[in-house]
Each structure stands twice: as structure tokens, then as C-alpha cells.
Amino acid sequence: MTRIGFAYNQKPEQSGLIGTEATAHAGTVDDGELSRLQEEPPGSGSDEFAEWDSRETIDAVAAALSALGEVIFLEANEDFPELLRDAKPDIVFNIAEGRYGVNREAHVPAICEFHGIPYSGSDPLTLSLCLDKARAKETLSHHGIPTARFAVVRELSEIARASKALQLPLFVKPVHEGSSKGITERNFCRTAAELEAQVAFLLSSYDQPVIVEEYLPGAEFTCAVLGNGRTATVLPIVGMNFASLPEGALPIYGFEAKWIWDRPENPLQMFDCPAHIDPALARAIERVTLDAYRVLGCRDWSRIDVRLDAGGEPNVVEVNPLPGILPDPADNSCFPKAARAAGMSYDELIQSCLRLAATRQRVPLGRQLRKVRTVSKTAPRPRAARSRDSDGPAAGDTVANRLSA
Ligand SMILES: Nc1ncnc2c1ncn2[C@@H]1O[C@H](COP(=O)(O)OP(=O)(O)O)[C@@H](O)[C@H]1O
Numbered sequence: 001m002t003r004i005g006f007a008y009n010q011k012p013e014q015s016g017l018i019g020t021e022a023t024a025h026a027g028t029v030d031d032g033e034l035s036r037l038q039e040e041p042p043g044s045g046s047d048e049f050a051e052w053d054s055r056e057t058i059d060a061v062a063a064a065l066s067a068l069g070e071v072i073f074l075e076a077n078e079d080f081p082e083l084l085r086d087a088k089p090d091i092v093f094n095i096a097e098g099r100y101g102v103n104r105e106a107h108v109p110a111i112c113e114f115h116g117i118p119y120s121g122s123d124p125l126t127l128s129l130c131l132d133k134a135r136a137k138e139t140l141s142h143h144g145i146p147t148a149r150f151a152v153v154r155e156l157s158e159i160a161r162a163s164k165a166l167q168l169p170l171f172v173k174p175v176h177e178g179s180s181k182g183i184t185e186r187n188f189c190r191t192a193a194e195l196e197a198q199v200a201f202l203l204s205s206y207d208q209p210v211i212v213e214e215y216l217p218g219a220e221f222t223c224a225v226l227g228n229g230r231t232a233t234v235l236p237i238v239g240m241n242f243a244s245l246p247e248g249a250l251p252i253y254g255f256e257a258k259w260i261w262d263r264p265e266n267p268l269q270m271f272d273c274p275a276h277i278d279p280a281l282a283r284a285i286e287r288v289t290l291d292a293y294r295v296l297g298c299r300d301w302s303r304i305d306v307r308l309d310a311g312g313e314p315n316v317v318e319v320n321p322l323p324g325i326l327p328d329p330a331d332n333s334c335f336p337k338a339a340r341a342a343g344m345s346y347d348e349l350i351q352s353c354l355r356l357a358a359t360r361q362r363v364p365l366g367r368q369l370r371k372v373r374t375v376s377k378t379a380p381r382p383r384a385a386r387s388r389d390s391d392g393p394a395a396g397d398t399v400a401n402r403l404s405a
Pocket residue numbers: 148171173177178179180181183213214215216217220251252253254305307317318
């Protein structure tokens with residue numbers, strides 16, 4: 001039987017822990033409410049653990065993995081290096097967002113590499129690169145992949161120089177965050193004075209450089225990618241329906257939309273999946289998505305945010321090599337949503353990702369290895385990105401089947 005190490009960071013149980021050091025053995029978050037963030041003003045520390053996973057997500061992933069082997073829980077706390085060394089799993093399924101520093105998402109994969117243990121998803125270089133929005137955009141620009149023009153501000157005195165070459169309105173973000181941490185309507189800056197005030201706020205609140213980008217005024221999409229090389233597949237595109245935001249809200253998918261206005265008991269009709277868009281636009285979005293995935297070195301899965309510029313061209317906003325995977329459809333997590341639209345269950349999504357990683361690294365998977373090996377030999381060969389305008393996979397031709405080949 002395959003021994004599957006499962007690396008994750010679990011959200012602390014109580015809001016009282018927010019702002020304190022993460023507990024290594026946080027308790028159970030058994031209610032959807034606790035897995036959401038507290039309604040405190042973003043930037044006050046309330047979003048510190050926004051990227052970590054709830055007990056509900058951890059249990060759902062473990063349940064899916066258990067069909068393919070014995071699951072060994074490896075919480076990515078300070079004991080992780082020893083836990084991993086002692087457990088010596090055949091492969092690690094990694095969703096750990098990490099603890100400290102700008103390379104935090106790279107730590108688990110790097111420790112796996114140190115021990116020579118195969119793991120799922122992108123390598124440390126790609127994880128660190130994508131967590132630095134500016135360095136990731138430099139790579140995209142180098143390869144001619146459209147992304148908004150930008151500058152990085154490390155201290156307030158640099159603002160004039162940085163913004164000189166850029167055209168207002170601008171959008172500012174902490175350079176090393178995710179899950180909309182530090183991203184609110186106030187980050188939209190129409191004037192030099194607004195820019196200075198918000199950059200000052202972000203520099204002092206998040207203790208890291210601020211990326212200043214030209215604002216992309218068009219529609220927004222997020223694209224889930226599964227696969228590697230020529231078999232990388234864009235799942236049905238998720239379109240953002242900003243009309244569902246409260247009246248007068250800025251059309252962005254920021255902290256308020258993600259964590260405050262969209263609640264399980266009163267969900268925003270925020271998403272349109274598959275997005276109802278022109279097939280030519282869908283193809284253009286898929287093209288920049290797969291190009292970004294390739295040049296940033298993503299593996300197995302990633303979710304890529306795309307927005308249209310003033311000319312209607314898709315631009316890459318950011319790349320998430322550790323995509324959010326909340327299991328409850330009411331939580332509106334985009335990767336599982338795209339998978340469902342492709343005919344894949346949550347379990348199939350998680351299992352596909354593990355299978356991709358196992359295939360890449362030649363790790364046999366299964367509770368009864370011989371049986372699983374026989375099945376995978378007869379599975380259909382993978383194909384390239386599916387057409388956007390199909391109504392869904394034909395019977396027996398699921399994305400899960402194609403990817404597991
Ligand atoms: N240059 C931009 N122009 C317009 N909106 C933007 C821009 N950058 C980010 N946004 C908005 O902010 C949201 C969050 O930004 P993003 O870089 O994706 O951060 P996060 O890692 O927190 O998801 C995006 O989904 C988008 O709505």
C-alpha cells in the first residue's frame with residue numbers, strides 16, 4: 001500500500017489566537033463559521049491566517065487521498081522535518097502554505113527534496129517566485145505574457161519615481177501575500193494623494209514592499225489548471241460577476257468580497273462557471289493561462305487570475321501554485337468549482353493532483369497496487385486543453401480519466 005504523507009497548515013481554532021504565533025497543534029475547526037475570517041478591518045491582523053486550511057478542508061483532502069493509500073498526517077509545524085524523516089512516506093501531498101517569511105510556501109517542498117521524498121505540486125523555486133507578485137510578473141513580462149505594468153515601492157520616498165512611468169488609476173498590493181490579504185477597495189488609487197496614503201498604510205501594516213500596478217478595468221476570470229507539459233488542461237473558466245457585489249462596490253475580488261460579503265448563509269452569486277464568454281476570448285484566456293503556467297514552472301495544478309485590460313486583452317494578475325480547495329460548494333472555492341463544472345468530484349480533483357505527481361515521479365499509488373497499475377495502463381491517453389464551449393465531458397471521457405492516464 002502506498003504511504004501518502006499529507007502536509008498542511010491548519011488555521012488556529014479561535015479568534016483569540018489571531019495576531020499571536022501560530023499554534024503548532026491548533027484544535028478542530030469544525031464549523032464553517034470558524035473557517036471564515038473575523039469581520040475586523042483587513043490589515044489589522046485579522047487576515048493573518050487567511051491562507052491556512054480549516055479542519056474541514058484537511059479532513060476532506062485526507063478522505064480523498066485515502067482511496068489511493070494510507071494517509072499520514074504531517075502538520076507543517078516546527079516538528080515537520082522530523083515527522084517527515086521518521087514517517088518516510090512514498091509521496092507527500094502538499095497543501096501547506098507555510099509559516100514564516102517570503103519563502104514560506106517553499107519550505108515543505110524543500111524539506112521533501114532534502115530527504116529525497118517525492119511530493120505533489122510545484123517546486124520551491126516556483127512557489128517562492130509566485131509568492132512574489134513582482135518577480136513573477138518580471139518572468140511573465142520577459143516571456144511576453146501580458147500583465148499590468150508595475151513598480152515596486154520599498155519605502156514611501158520611492159513613490160514618485162515608481163509611479164512616474166505608470167498611468168493612474170493604480171492598484172496597490174502587498175508584494176508577498178495571497179488570499180486577498182491587504183487587498184481592499186482602498187487599494188484602488190485615483191490620485192497621487194490616495195496612492196501615497198494607501199502605500200503608507202500597506203508598508204506599515206504588512207512590513208513588506210508594495211507592488212503598484214496599473215489598474216485593469218475589464219472583466220475578471222480565474223482559471224484552474226491541472227496537468228503537466230502538453231497534458232496541462234484548463235478546467236472551465238470561472239468568471240467573476242461583480243454585479244453581485246453590494247451597490248457601488250469596486251469591481252475587484254478583494255478581501256471584502258472573498259471573506260466578508262460572501263458567506264455560506266448568504267452567498268454572493270459571484271461566479272459564472274463555465275464563464276459565458278465569447279469562444280475566441282475563452283481561447284485567449286486559456287492561452288495566457290497555460291503560457292503563464294509553463295513559464296513559471298507550475299506542476300500538477302495551479303489557479304491563475306486573469307483580468308482584461310482597457311483593450312479587452314487578457315492579462316495575468318497572479319499565479320497560485322497552491323490553490324484554495326475548500327470542499328463545501330457553499331464556500332465558493334474556485335478550483336473545486338471549476339472541477340465540478342468539468343464533471344469532477346472533489347475527491348477526483350484531489351486524486352487527480354496526486355496521480356499527476358505520482359506519475360511524474362514514478363511512484364506507484366494504491367491500496368492494492370497491482371490492481372491500480374493495471375487500471376492506469378488501460379486509461380485513455382491525456383489530451384490538451386478542452387474546448388471551452390463544450391457542454392462538458394462525454395461519458396467515459398472525464399478530465400479525471402484523461403489526467404490520470
Ligand atoms: N492590476 C489590477 N487591476 C485591477 N484589479 C486588480 C489588479 N490587481 C489585483 N486586482 C484585484 O485584486 C484581487 C486580488 O489581487 P491578487 O493579486 O489576485 O491577490 P491575491 O493573492 O490576494 O488573490 C484580484 O482578484 C483583482 O480583483
